[in-house]
Amino acid sequence: REHYTAVGDALVWTLKVGLGEVWTPDVADAWTYVYGVIANTMADAGDKVTSDQEVKVSDQEKKFHIKRTWEKIDPMREHATKIFYRDLRETDPKSNAVFEDVDMEAQEKKLADTLGIAVKYLDNLEDLIPVLEDMAVRHLDYGITKEMYYSVGASLLKTLEVGLGDDWTPEVKTSWEWIYK
Missing domain, CATH: 1.10.490.10 (Globins)
Incomplete structure (x- = not known):
């Protein structure tokens, strides 16, 4: 999960630099929210796959x-x-x-x-x-x-x-x- 934070920070910084004057607090909030949904969804899916792969032994x-x-x-x-x-x-x-x-x-x-x-x-x-x-x-x-x-x-x-x-x-x-x- 910690990697998603670093990627999110890099994405937001890249968008801020790339969008220049178009980057506003509202745009920043929107991208932060969207990336949060993406990161949480992906991390949860990764956790589920990992737990599903655990070896089940009686x-x-x-x-x-x-x-x-x-x-x-x-x-x-x-x-x-x-x-x-x-x-x-x-x-x-x-x-x-x-x-x-x-x-x-x-x-x-x-x-x-x-x-x-x-x-x-x-x-x-x-x-x-x-x-x-x-x-x-x-x-x-x-x-x-x-x-x-x-x-x-x-x-x-x-x-x-x-x-x-x-x-x-x-x-x-x-x-x-x-x-x-």
């Missing part, structure tokens, strides 16, 4: 995609967790302080184990959620903030994308986003 399909792709990631868990933490530290420098005095090899194993447990309990979310909530409370003591979970999620998705290669599809991405949220 919860059962999401669980299937997560389990299937975890089977591919799990054998390379050591490599995947290294990618994850490298990306997290590069994209969220605040996380460096959190992991400063941490045994990263042990931390990488904990991450892979936690993801494995989460995948294992996908069909029993009512038992999984309290475990994850308890873990989140413990992470507060380590200096993890709510904002850091956004970076963690982004790094997780990037790691999965790298690890899965061609198996990283829009449906798989939607599935992992769903379970992370």
Whole structure:
């Protein structure tokens, strides 16, 4: 939408310069109104197309995609967790302080184990959620903030994308986003 504002400003300026003395406050108001209608209509249509193109995946399909792709990631868990933490530290420098005095090899194993447990309990979310909530409370003591979970999620998705290669599809991405949220 912000691009429409820049285009509108350029159009109005061009008309003002091109029309010279014919450009009056009434003409300016009319062109501003017309361009506003055009821009809003086009932006709304673009938003609708974007939302219509979102991948629709049922919860059962999401669980299937997560389990299937975890089977591919799990054998390379050591490599995947290294990618994850490298990306997290590069994209969220605040996380460096959190992991400063941490045994990263042990931390990488904990991450892979936690993801494995989460995948294992996908069909029993009512038992999984309290475990994850308890873990989140413990992470507060380590200096993890709510904002850091956004970076963690982004790094997780990037790691999965790298690890899965061609198996990283829009449906798989939607599935992992769903379970992370």
